[in-house]
Amino acid sequence: YATIALSRLRRDAPSARRRRVGRWQARWARVWYVCCHTIGGVRISYVLDQSLDDARDRGPFIVISNHFGAFDGLIMADILRRVGHHDFRPVAKRQVNAIPIMGRAWRELGSAFVERDHRKDDADAVSSFASIAREDAANVIIFPEGTVLSAATAVLGARTLLSPKLGGFRRLVRALPERPILSLTLYWRDFAPYKLSDEGLVPPGCEVLVECRILEPPSAADADRVLLDEWRRKA
Secondary structure: OOOHHHHHHOOOOHHHHHHHHHHHHHHHHHHHHHHHOOOOOOEEEEEEEEEEOOOHHOOOEEEEEEOOOOHHHHHHHHHHHHOOOOOOEEEEEHHHOOOOOOHHHHHHOOOOEEEHHHHHHHHHHHHHHHHHHHOOEEEEEOOOOOOOOOOOOOOOOOOOOOOOOOOHHHHHHOOOOOOOOEEEEEEOOOOOOHHHHOOOOHHHHOOEEEEEEEEEOOOHHHHHHHHHHHHHHHO
8 A cells, every 4th residue: 555655645647556566466476475485484496487587578478377366376476576577567367456465456457356257347357457557567367267176166176177168268368469378387285185275375384396388479269279179189
């Protein structure tokens, strides 16, 4: 709130205010990442594809990943910090809008809050969100599965992946046609859905393997195929 107040006192333009909040978000994401790693004992190993060698010159990105919970966002923030593109904006479920501090920050950033039930308002929110991210040259994050993998959502013995929903990714590709895709694959070595809450809170001491690679910008007509092929590869 102090960050927002300072921007108002300085009469920052909307884009400058969003970037200021984006820097605040990146700093706190780093703090929580370090806390989970050093205090919570979450062990993180990265496999970085050669395509990331020139990532600093290729971003910003459309970032996709399979989804276990809130900690996934911290992993994404760490990867984006490593490649020199710290500013990120998420597509989030509408309930996040009501979370103190985080919800307000994401509203300031122009994030898209969606119901995930194919309504027109969701599509409009994603289109508006993409327009703001393009103006700010910010990364956009979407979890194509639409929810976390937990005891409640795991079906047919799913252990690491749920089937992706295509609409949101397709709309982002259409709105941001020149952007490469930064794809993360998360694999919790000691994962068991019953250990996680519906919000995907990670128990202390777990170990996660994170593979990262960059895909060339897909065409709008090819977006569905690219996403489905990537999900098969993740599996």
